Amino acid sequence: MKIVSIINQKGGIGKTTTALNMAAGLGIKNKKVLLIDIDSQANLTRGIGIDNDYPNYDVYDLIISKNLDPKKLILKTTTKNVDVVPSSMGLAGVEVQLVRDNRTEELIFFPFIEKIKKEYDYIIFDCPPALGLMSKNALSISNSLIIPMQADYFSLEGLSQLLETISIVKKRYNRKLYIDGILLTKFNKRINFSKEIEKELNIFFKDKILKTRIPINIKLAESPSSGQSIFDYDKNCKGAKAYESFIEEFLQLKRGYSE
Ligand SMILES: Nc1ncnc2c1ncn2[C@@H]1O[C@H](COP(=O)(O)OP(=O)(O)OP(=O)(O)O)[C@@H](O)[C@H]1O
Numbered sequence: 001m002k003i004v005s006i007i008n009q010k011g012g013i014g015k016t017t018t019a020l021n022m023a024a025g026l027g028i029k030n031k032k033v034l035l036i037d038i039d040s041q042a043n044l045t046r047g048i049g050i051d052n053d054y055p056n057y058d059v060y061d062l063i064i065s066k067n068l069d070p071k072k073l074i075l076k077t078t079t080k081n082v083d084v085v086p087s088s089m090g091l092a093g094v095e096v097q098l099v100r101d102n103r104t105e106e107l108i109f110f111p112f113i114e115k116i117k118k119e120y121d122y123i124i125f126d127c128p129p130a131l132g133l134m135s136k137n138a139l140s141i142s143n144s145l146i147i148p149m150q151a152d153y154f155s156l157e158g159l160s161q162l163l164e165t166i167s168i169v170k171k172r173y174n175r176k177l178y179i180d181g182i183l184l185t186k187f188n189k190r191i192n193f194s195k196e197i198e199k200e201l202n203i204f205f206k207d208k209i210l211k212t213r214i215p216i217n218i219k220l221a222e223s224p225s226s227g228q229s230i231f232d233y234d235k236n237c238k239g240a241k242a243y244e245s246f247i248e249e250f251l252q253l254k255r256g257y258s259e
C-alpha cells in the first residue's frame, strides 16, 4: 500500500489530470486505487464522473464527522478499480473551521486512512493549488509526492516555497516523506524556453525529474467533461500514451511501500 500526494501550489498545471489518469492507469494494471479529492473546486470528482450537485457525503464530512462510516464516503466510479472520496464547494470553509476548533495540529485523514487502507494498493490525494491545511495534511500522511510542473519561468518561482513546506512537514509530522518525481506537464518541446527550464530543473532536482513528458494534448483537456479517464476516452491519443509511460516509470520506483 502506498499513499501518494499530487502537489504543487501553482494552479492549473495538471495536478488533477495527473491524479485522475494515474489512478485509471494503475486500475488498468489491476491495482485497487482510492482517489481522495481535497480541493473544493472538486475538479477530480466531476472529472471521474461523479455528479456532486446532490447532497451527499464528501471529504468535508470525513473531516468534520470523525466517526462517519467510510462506506458512506467512498464512491465507486465507472473507471476500472478506481474509487473516490468526492469533494464539493462545502470544503471551501473547512480550514477556517479547523483553526477555530483548534485542530490545526491534528492529522485529520489519519483515522480514515487507517480504517480503509487494507482495501487498496494506492491512495492518491489530489491537492488544491495552495499550501494550506489540506495540503499539509495530505503530505503528513503520504509516503511520497509527485510534483507536476509546467516547464515555464513562473513555475520555478513557487518551487522554493513548496520545498520549504515539504521540509517543515518532514521535520514535524512525517520524517519518511520523499519526492517520487517531478512530472513535466503541458510540455511543448518546440519551445526552446521549456528546454532551458528543464536544464535548470535538472540542476536543482537531479534524478528527481521523471523521463516522461506529458505533452499538451487536447484530448486530455476534453476527457474530464465526459467523466472518463484518458484511457477510456481515447486510449490511443498522445496524452494516453504519455500517462501510460509515466505509470510505467512510477511503478519502477521502488521506495516507500509499507504494510
Ligand atoms: N497535458 C495537457 N494538455 C492539455 N490540457 C491539459 C493538460 N493537462 C491539463 N490540461 C488542462 O489544463 C487545465 C488545468 O489542468 P488541471 O485541472 O489538471 O490542473 P490543476 O493543477 O489540478 O489545477 P488546479 O490548481 O486548479 O487544481 C484543465 O482544463 C485541464 O484539462
Ligand SMILES: [Mg+2]
Residues within 6 Å of the ligand: 015, 016, 017, 039, 043, 044, 126, 127, 128
Ligand atoms: Mg486540480
